[in-house]
Amino acid sequence: MKRSFAVFIILISLSTAAHSASGKQPAPAGAFDGAPAEYTRFSAAEITRGFLALAFGSDLRIGLAPRGIRRFDQPIRVAVVAGGSVDRSAAMTRVVEEYARKVPNLHMTIATDLQSADVEVQLIDEKNFKSALRAAFGAKVTRAFVARTDPQCMTSVKSNADGEIVRTVSFIIVDKGDNVFLDCAYHELLHAFGLSNHDQRNPWTTLNQRRMVGYLPAYDRALLTLLYDPRLMPGMTAAQARAVLPKVITDLGLAESPNKSQKVR
Numbered sequence: 001m002k003r004s005f006a007v008f009i010i011l012i013s014l015s016t017a018a019h020s021a022s023g024k025q026p027a028p029a030g031a032f033d034g035a036p037a038e039y040t041r042f043s044a045a046e047i048t049r050g051f052l053a054l055a056f057g058s059d060l061r062i063g064l065a066p067r068g069i070r071r072f073d074q075p076i077r078v079a080v081v082a083g084g085s086v087d088r089s090a091a092m093t094r095v096v097e098e099y100a101r102k103v104p105n106l107h108m109t110i111a112t113d114l115q116s117a118d119v120e121v122q123l124i125d126e127k128n129f130k131s132a133l134r135a136a137f138g139a140k141v142t143r144a145f146v147a148r149t150d151p152q153c154m155t156s157v158k159s160n161a162d163g164e165i166v167r168t169v170s171f172i173i174v175d176k177g178d179n180v181f182l183d184c185a186y187h188e189l190l191h192a193f194g195l196s197n198h199d200q201r202n203p204w205t206t207l208n209q210r211r212m213v214g215y216l217p218a219y220d221r222a223l224l225t226l227l228y229d230p231r232l233m234p235g236m237t238a239a240q241a242r243a244v245l246p247k248v249i250t251d252l253g254l255a256e257s258p259n260k261s262q263k264v265r
């Protein structure tokens with residue numbers, strides 16, 4: 001798609017419901033102590049609901065709101081910028097590499113330098129969080145954003161009028177323990193890739209601000225795999241997405257086959 005000059009910026013902050021999903025497993029190796037269990041099997045309806053809630057909307061928009069899906073439409077280069085009083089750059093790089101491995105359609109690699117990066121990940125101490133936001137976005141935007149969301153970590157997503165993400169910047173807190181770091185790292189990358197919204201009623205996603213997850217659950221992996229399927233395109237409206245989702249979910253084998261005895265109308 002042709003890029004227009006108009007650019008939109010959205011800012012997203014970080015900070016739990018009835019279960020019908022199945023395949024419950026303990027949190028995977030590498031998760032923090034006390035991380036929630038992982039559900040691994042979902043119905044097509046459960047995946048569709050999460051996708052429509054999380055791929056549209058965001059906490060704070062600046063500029064005219066692009067209405068449709070936002071995602072990268074090119075291979076993604078990620079730069080991890082070391083910083084803060086606890087060295088977590090190797091751990092952050094491992095998270096990035098996990099996403100690249102588990103969602104191949106991201107076509108993601110580590111950037112050779114900051115200038116060429118599409119996704120910039122800044123590792124910082126908590127005390128520097130607000131000043132980092134001010135430096136990146138200005139005092140006015142920072143004030144509005146902090147007042148609205150009281151963020152702990154955050155991601156800014158810049159996209160063009162066609163819905164293609166141009167560049168993202170994430171701030172990840174490194175000095176408040178493994179749980180805060182891991183939760184932020186997995187959560188903010190989902191935003192950076194285009195799952196911009198939150199859903200406080202969804203019990204499976206990392207993008208529920210009442211949950212701390214700290215790993216890439218099967219549910220979010222499914223949503224991201226959908227988002228980067230070639231049939232889901234930047235700029236698509238929710239109605240257009242809804243029309244293609246059933247076939248894409250089936251083709252990718254993301255949902256449990258419907259069980260006739262449990263079929264719900």
Ligand SMILES: [Zn+2]
Pocket residue numbers: 012013014015187191198207
């Ligand atoms: Zn968030």
